[in-house]
Amino acid sequence: MAENPDKPTSPIDEGITAEDLGNVYLIGVGGVGMNGLTRLYATRGIPTSGAELADWPNLPELERQGVRLHRSHSVDNLDGVDTVVRSTAINDEHMEIKEARERGLRVYHRSEALAAAMTGLKSVVVTGTHGKTTTTAIVTQMLASAGLDPSYVNGGEIIDAHTGAHGKGEHFVAEADESDRSFLRYRPHVGIITNIDADHLNVYGTMSALTAAFDQFALNTDPEGAVVACADDEGTMALARRARDRGRTVITYGCSEEADVRLHDVRSSVEGVTYRVSRDGEELGEVTLPMPGRHIALNSGAAVAAGLFLGLDFDAIARGIKSFTGVRRRFEKRGTKNGAHVYDEYAYHPTAMREAITTLKEVAAPGRLIVVFLPYRVYRTVEFRGEIAGALSGADAVVCMEVFGPGEEIPEGAGRSLLDAVDLPDEAKVFVPEWDDVPAAALELAEPGDLVVTMGAPPISMMPERILEA
Numbered sequence: 001m002a003e004n005p006d007k008p009t010s011p012i013d014e015g016i017t018a019e020d021l022g023n024v025y026l027i028g029v030g031g032v033g034m035n036g037l038t039r040l041y042a043t044r045g046i047p048t049s050g051a052e053l054a055d056w057p058n059l060p061e062l063e064r065q066g067v068r069l070h071r072s073h074s075v076d077n078l079d080g081v082d083t084v085v086r087s088t089a090i091n092d093e094h095m096e097i098k099e100a101r102e103r104g105l106r107v108y109h110r111s112e113a114l115a116a117a118m119t120g121l122k123s124v125v126v127t128g129t130h131g132k133t134t135t136t137a138i139v140t141q142m143l144a145s146a147g148l149d150p151s152y153v154n155g156g157e158i159i160d161a162h163t164g165a166h167g168k169g170e171h172f173v174a175e176a177d178e179s180d181r182s183f184l185r186y187r188p189h190v191g192i193i194t195n196i197d198a199d200h201l202n203v204y205g206t207m208s209a210l211t212a213a214f215d216q217f218a219l220n221t222d223p224e225g226a227v228v229a230c231a232d233d234e235g236t237m238a239l240a241r242r243a244r245d246r247g248r249t250v251i252t253y254g255c256s257e258e259a260d261v262r263l264h265d266v267r268s269s270v271e272g273v274t275y276r277v278s279r280d281g282e283e284l285g286e287v288t289l290p291m292p293g294r295h296i297a298l299n300s301g302a303a304v305a306a307g308l309f310l311g312l313d314f315d316a317i318a319r320g321i322k323s324f325t326g327v328r329r330r331f332e333k334r335g336t337k338n339g340a341h342v343y344d345e346y347a348y349h350p351t352a353m354r355e356a357i358t359t360l361k362e363v364a365a366p367g368r369l370i371v372v373f374l375p376y377r378v379y380r381t382v383e384f385r386g387e388i389a390g391a392l393s394g395a396d397a398v399v400c401m402e403v404f405g406p407g408e409e410i411p412e413g414a415g416r417s418l419l420d421a422v423d424l425p426d427e428a429k430v431f432v433p434e435w436d437d438v439p440a441a442a443l444e445l446a447e448p449g450d451l452v453v454t455m456g457a458p459p460i461s462m463m464p465e466r467i468l469e470a
Contacts, residue, residue: 084108118187337452374454398430
């Protein structure tokens with residue numbers, strides 16, 4: 001029977017665990033999602049190997065954890081393997097996938113392997129167009145601070161933990177990717193939805209189809225669990241009403257008067273963000289998070305709502321959130337060069353970019369904000385050109401690179417066309433298509449006291465070191 005794309009099958013439904021997969025081989029273990037999953041399997045003591053062609057800085061840690069690493073693709077890599085795991089980027093024509101099928105090996109998508117690791121555990125799964133990585137990390141830190149030692153897989157490395165994955169504990173916290181429908185393989189005890197915004201329409205086609213997928217995610221939550229949804233987002237609030245009508249327990253959070261867990265008096269500064277919390281009108285206390293930005297406060301509000309549902313004391317929740325030190329590539333300061341502060345930020349969707357640039361300008365003041373941007377995916381850059389350019393127009397200067405779109409044909413001048421739409425003086429925006437030329441271009445714009453932030457597609461995370469070494 002063909003699989004229903006609206007509700008794909010899950011190893012959880014069949015009771016399959018990660019330990020049932022035998023010797024596991026993962027393709028592309030340098031990428032953010034695959035790297036975290038590989039670390040998780042290794043820390044669970046499962047025989048794990050993988051392949052990666054690019055020289056990602058996270059690879060030595062995998063080897064230290066006992067992962068056998070191949071630096072080329074070969075059918076010989078599959079010797080002794082029981083299960084092959086791939087991401088959406090690896091198609092059926094990949095030599096190792098074809099060989100695995102010929103050998104009769106189990107071939108899993110990353111989401112299936114992650115779901116298998118959740119089987120039998122009390123999972124908290126975070127999805128949404130923006131903020132899911134930071135929210136996942138805050139929930140993880142909150143549970144860890146409460147002594148629950150959660151298992152987790154996140155799309156970003158938690159700074160204090162030096163990893164984006166851990167393999168112990170009965171609670172399992174995971175970030176769920178909606179871009180390819182793979183988030184529908186999970187069966188969370190608590191499903192957190194941060195927001196629903198127009199993105200990945202190359203997969204879904206329409207906004208209504210994307211919304212329907214989030215509805216299905218809500219219905220995939222444990223009937224004894226809860227859906228946690230942001231009350232400040234029109235899309236998630238409408239979903240919350242539909243989920244309640246279908247018998248799900250729903251907890252809303254946010255600054256809205258309609259929120260079940262409400263954030264009051266949100267105050268953001270360079271030092272961080274502080275707010276008061278009430279639940280169903282009852283004052284609970286104050287939360288302080290050492291990261292600036294109203295959107296960061298909302299991310300932590302999701303953690304408060306989830307923690308309360310899981311039975312944590314509010315004081316324990318507040319202590320856990322206060323101890324959070326951040327995630328790699330989310331407002332991460334990487335160093336200082338010639339008196340200019342160098343940060344890295346993952347935002348690439350216009351909504352997230354606007355929020356990040358607004359907050360980074362607060363941090364930069366009285367200095368200027370220079371954004372080094374690597375556009376992510378052709379379809380997004382073309383469809384949202386005006387919105388992305390509008391977000392970049394909030395900076396004081398922009399260095400724009402050519403579009404990064406693995407597997408896509410990049411139209412000539414796509415990056416330059418985006419930069420032309422940015423509403424800044426010509427001398428404040430520079431198109432730099434060559435990677436090696438970017439550090440000099442950024443430093444030529446920056447002055448002592450300014451803030452330079454690299455932003456966009458994953459490879460740009462390696463640019464701060466190049467700027468600092470220039």
